[in-house]
Amino acid sequence: MQQRAMFRNMTNEEKIKTEGTTHFGFRDVNEDEKQSLVKGVFDSVADKYDIMNDVMSGGLHRLWKNDLIRDLRPKPGMHLLDVAGGTGDIAFRFLKTAKSRMKEGEAPAKVTICDINANMLAAGRARALDHGNFDHIDWVTGNAEMLPLPDCSVDAYTIAFGIRNVTHIDIALTEAFRVLKPGGRFICLEFSKVDLPLLKQIYDAYSFNLIPYFGEIITGDKDSYQYLVESIRKFPSQEKFKTMIKDAGFKKVTYRNLSGGIVAIHSGWRI
Template identity: 60%
Template sequence: MTDKTDEQDVAFGFRRVGETEKQGLVNEVFSKVAERYDQMNDLMSAGLHRLWKDDLVSMLNPPHGQGAFSHLDVAGGTGDVAFRVLRAGGPNVRVTLADISPEMLGEGRKRAETDGLLGRCAFSVANAEALPFPDKCFDGYTIAFGIRNVTHIDKALAEAYRVLRPGGRFLCLEFSQVDVPLLDGIYDAYSFTVIPAVGKVVTGDGQPYRYLVESIRTFPRQDDFKSLIEDAGFANVTYRNLTGGVVAIHSGWRI
């Protein structure tokens, strides 16, 4: 049994909780919003999340030829990124969706079946910090709007490095720190008032969306996150701000 007196406190939004508590709290958030998650993304971002994910997949550039390409989408949930990867690449692209929330994966499986993509997908209930896959087994790794919800970012990055083959690419799309004067104040006001209110109307509960907004504010800045990716062993680490830094795409290569 873990001695809770030895636990470190970690951020859960603006609260501090025991490190063994956080994952359960995150799971509860996503189980509540799974059925309306995609609808809420459209409402919260005015549809911009679709363009951001398109940019992410364009950077991945999955191959169109006959060579096999095995891709892992972590925190893949409802399949928004995974299905883009399949449609952007050739017929031998295969994607594994990994998510710690069975409810989110269930929505992804429904969408894959509806869209005729089920035969090219695998689904795994998995923790980003302890992936159930062998070393060096994927050619690409994406995580979109998920890494800020893990308990230990360094462990998730180490796992990303472990499961990628040499030459494999890591790409992370995540909310970040606005770098445009005045936009930051407008964005803060919108985030803490409009988003929880819309969440309450659409899902019946605004609290999960207050946590999601708070988790954005406690996530490392662009340069700090870049350093964490480099510390995990990735080479040629870069990032690209989108929409004035509302989100950023970080890229790194397994060597």
Template identity: 55%
Template sequence: MADTKNTQSSTATTHFGYEEVSVGDKKNRVRGVFESVASKYDIMNDLMSGGVHRLWKASLIDWVNPQPGESHLDVAGGTGDIAMRIIDRVGRDKAGLVTVCDLTREMMLVGRDRAIDQGILQGISWACGNAESLPFPDRSMHSYTIAFGLRNVTHINKALAEARRVLKPGGRFFCLEFSQVVLPILSNIYDQYSFKVLPNMGQLVANDRESYKYLAESIRKFPPQDDLIDLMRTAGLEQCSYRNHTGGVAAIHCGWRI
């Protein structure tokens, strides 16, 4: 008798931007995108957003409000931007341990170099891992952050369940992600920018048009703000809420493990 479960798994599909791919292939293709753009990732963030991503990240850290001695997990945080912001907010001599977990080794190598360049040699650790099966114990983290990474996960529900699993009771989940524009006046401008300007910018700066074409498409495939709240609640997170930024171009979601 054929193994029905394995057969279904091998034929299951998901989206990679607007392209339909096998579930097993998406992780490798996402890794390939970030291997390609790793060295230019932070520069492109500044160029793509006109530096506004820095304000969004500052708002994220304000909401996290990290405290001395806490353990923080930053998933899909390869270049270390969020982790280093947490450390600097608390104070380098007071910070607990911030762990960066990323699927792509090349991104973490960039992050380690950045940390060394900024003199951050303690209080930060690096782990290669998948958001859907985190290599950390239950109830081990005070906070979980993921910035511009959740839309690249194959099974968002699994990633959210893993986030809840690793959080301590009273710990909080935070997601900063591109989201659904809520101001009609921005909608057409945003579409034109996403599908015409971004790929051209990716080609010019990172010599990689396709990765930034995928970026624009993956944003449109990501659940709208209220739908993500529903997914968070289904995963067992409570007191879920979100804040829109720049008219919904980005949103920060928060949920508690009670």
């Protein structure tokens, strides 16, 4: 109890340097090891990441990301920070929707994609070049726990399938709060807890047996996809994560489940 109170009173830098343990999938590891293990996962799968997403989810990840964008309501002139933005799926959708709403004389929307993994960003940049999508995007290498952006500098913050990989989720949330302007919106899309017993059984059987197998066939890396499945089980429930978002200072925090809770979208506002 006393230890938890001490932790709460530390600065983010002090918290990042603590030498506790955390989980990497179902394994316990030192906190200072986790980031490089996660980096290894995404280094290994970066060039097959997008194909694997389609295969694993049967294309559902596209619908879930569209849902996030609908909630976000992109507008011309808006500056989005997409953390753990990887190969750019959220950023591309955001810019496309904002552009479709743009009237003459309005400033375009822009997006900063921040990801800790340079290989994921490189795969995203290559996609952007292929699709002629490179205007109004900044690609930044950085850690969600120490965002390389000033206070109160963005209108919205998104993180899709990223936060469960972060070592200190509470710190990432306080960083999200710091960089948002007052009135700014936080939205997180993440795997969550399935709330229907039959669906849970099917989902568990599918994810523990088939996903690592697809990972092996498509990326040659079974272990990274075993980590993915395990990391989903270690992520806090919808309610617990909602409390963590509130603890970081956000107001009007809500969530909604998609596909029976396979994923959830959490939202909060910096007032």
